[in-house]
Amino acid sequence: xxxxxxxxxxxxxxxxxxxxxxxxxxxxxxxxxxxxxxxxxxxxxxxxxxxxxxxxxxxxxxxxxxxxxxxxxxxxxxxxxxxxxxxxxxxxxxxxxxxxxxxxxxxxxxxxxxxxxxxxxxxxxxxxxxxxxxxxxxxxxxxxxxxxxxxxxxxxxxxxxxxxxxxxxxxxxxxxxxxxxxxxxxxxxxxxxxxxxxxxxxxxxxxxxxxxxxxxxxxxxxxxxxxxxxxxxxxxxxxxxxxxxxxxxxxxxxxxxxxxxxxxxxxxxxxxxxxxxxxxxxxxxxxxxxxxxxxxxx
Amino acid sequence: xxxxxxxxxxxxxxxxxxxxxxxxxxxxxxxxxxxxxxxxxxxxxxxxxxxxxxxxxxxxxxxxxxxxxxxxxxxxxxxxxxxxxxxxxxxxxxxxxxxxxxxxxxxxxxxxxxxxxxxxxxxxxxxxxxxxxxxxxxxxxxxxxxxxxxxxxxxxxxxxxxxxxxxxxxxxxxxxxxxxxxxxxxxxxxxxxxxxx
Numbered sequence: 001x002x003x004x005x006x007x008x009x010x011x012x013x014x015x016x017x018x019x020x021x022x023x024x025x026x027x028x029x030x031x032x033x034x035x036x037x038x039x040x041x042x043x044x045x046x047x048x049x050x051x052x053x054x055x056x057x058x059x060x061x062x063x064x065x066x067x068x069x070x071x072x073x074x075x076x077x078x079x080x081x082x083x084x085x086x087x088x089x090x091x092x093x094x095x096x097x098x099x100x101x102x103x104x105x106x107x108x109x110x111x112x113x114x115x116x117x118x119x120x121x122x123x124x125x126x127x128x129x130x131x132x133x134x135x136x137x138x139x140x141x142x143x144x145x146x147x148x149x150x151x152x153x154x155x156x157x158x159x160x161x162x163x164x165x166x167x168x169x170x171x172x173x174x175x176x177x178x179x180x181x182x183x184x185x186x187x188x189x190x191x192x193x194x195x196x197x198x199x200x201x202x203x204x205x206x207x208x209x210x211x212x213x214x215x216x217x218x219x220x221x222x223x224x225x226x227x228x229x230x231x232x233x234x235x236x237x238x239x240x241x242x243x244x245x246x247x248x249x250x251x252x253x254x255x256x257x258x259x260x261x262x263x264x265x266x267x268x269x270x271x272x273x274x275x276x277x278x279x280x281x282x283x284x285x286x287x288x289x290x291x292x293x294x295x296x297x298x
Numbered sequence: 299x300x301x302x303x304x305x306x307x308x309x310x311x312x313x314x315x316x317x318x319x320x321x322x323x324x325x326x327x328x329x330x331x332x333x334x335x336x337x338x339x340x341x342x343x344x345x346x347x348x349x350x351x352x353x354x355x356x357x358x359x360x361x362x363x364x365x366x367x368x369x370x371x372x373x374x375x376x377x378x379x380x381x382x383x384x385x386x387x388x389x390x391x392x393x394x395x396x397x398x399x400x401x402x403x404x405x406x407x408x409x410x411x412x413x414x415x416x417x418x419x420x421x422x423x424x425x426x427x428x429x430x431x432x433x434x435x436x437x438x439x440x441x442x443x444x445x446x447x448x449x450x451x452x453x454x455x456x457x458x459x460x461x462x463x464x465x466x467x468x469x470x471x472x473x474x475x476x477x478x479x480x481x482x483x484x485x486x487x488x489x490x491x492x493x494x495x
Contacts, residue, residue: 003317029341
């Protein structure tokens with residue numbers, strides 16, 4: 001095994017071009033487990049810790065440019081306003097020690113369906129910026145990023161440079177099922193973001209299909225139902241029948257498996273429950289934020 | 299490969315390090331510092347917790363090569379680290395090399411609690427003394443990781459609520475004492491810290 005320690009982004013891209021099999025390591029919270037247990041013996045480890053810009057973020061006009069190595073702890077502490085869904089999800093990652101090391105880049109690089117960041121990236125509509133020495137930068141929409149169980153859209157010579165996440169324009173929520181609060185790999189998870197500016201709702205489901213997915217049919221149903229009922233304007237409570245249908249469709253979007261953490265049936269059920277709850281939480285918050293104006297308008 | 303880094307305030311180098319080796323392995327097997335415990339090797343149990351540039355991390359998940367040029371504090375150096383937090387250089391190693399804990403001292407390190415009769419200090423950090431006084435140690439395997447994590451909590455939060463303590467220690471598993479006495483110990487150290495101010 002060789003340990004490559006590029007001091008700059010350009011050096012890292014050159015190393016990845018020369019050694020496409022090199023395994024990038026940043027927080028190490030996935031890669032080191034595989035090495036410790038001898039599940040993986042990469043020819044090259046590509047350490048990204050020395051590239052300081054990967055651990056930085058910038059809050060722009062409309063979006064946050066998040067470095068892939070920004071530890072979850074920093075996201076929780078600094079980006080709660082701009083990225084509430086991701087901040088909530090970050091807080092559910094493992095333990096303080098792991099959150100101090102791990103970042104979104106690792107979730108994306110591993111592309112495990114259980115990664116805690118995925119549902120909020122999907123519901124926010126993030127773009128993943130990747131770069132190779134040969135072809136330069138490209139932006140991959142999150143909807144096209146996940147390709148299979150632990151497979152993503154990265155080419156062998158590409159590295160993740162940043163994640164561009166639209167700033168929240170409405171309430172966001174994240175919910176995760178596990179046996180305790182800390183140190184839990186999600187049995188299943190659900191993220192939901194209200195986008196009042198476009199009058200849409202986006203979702204993300206974790207650990208209930210071969211890849212993280214959106215509950216698209218549920219989104220389309222809810223968008224139409226909210227529009228039809230004038231809910232965005234009148235701020236009325238969402239009717240139980242709408243919430244129930246949304247939950248049923250979210251549940252139907254799943255394609256889960258039975259494994260040690262839970263059965264497929266349980267996951268389908270739990271995703272429906274989380275879909276309904278996160279919808280209610282975010283909608284209550286939307287109504288609260290707009291309560292007066294909405295009543296006045298009505 | 300060779301790795302140069304600071305351990306408990308003193309510059310060290312480790313030779314013949316395998317590229318896939320963890321920081322934990324380097325500390326235990328190459329530096330002779332077995333205080334950080336090796337249990338799960340997957341970041342689940344927290345018994346290998348050390349400070350990396352001041353931040354608590356699982357040393358089993360840090361690749362040895364990643365600590366080149368960085369500062370590590372292990373449980374063996376915790377007493378000195380806590381003692382210097384309040385004076386010269388909080389949160390970092392000593393550039394002059396006068397502070398810190400040498401490898402030899404760290405290897406010989408033993409817990410010597412405060413003498414009940416004479417009141418003579420035993421060279422323990424406040425959190426270590428509190429663990430002894432509260433009876434928070436049974437088999438002791440989880441203790442080093444808990445000490446490092448709890449010490450860091452008290453460094454940034456002098457009056458932690460029970461929820462703060464639970465969260466800060468949520469990455470450290472104990473399988474025998476039970477957590478109540480451990481929580482007692484952290485509350486005790488926090489209360490003593492407040493009294494001292």
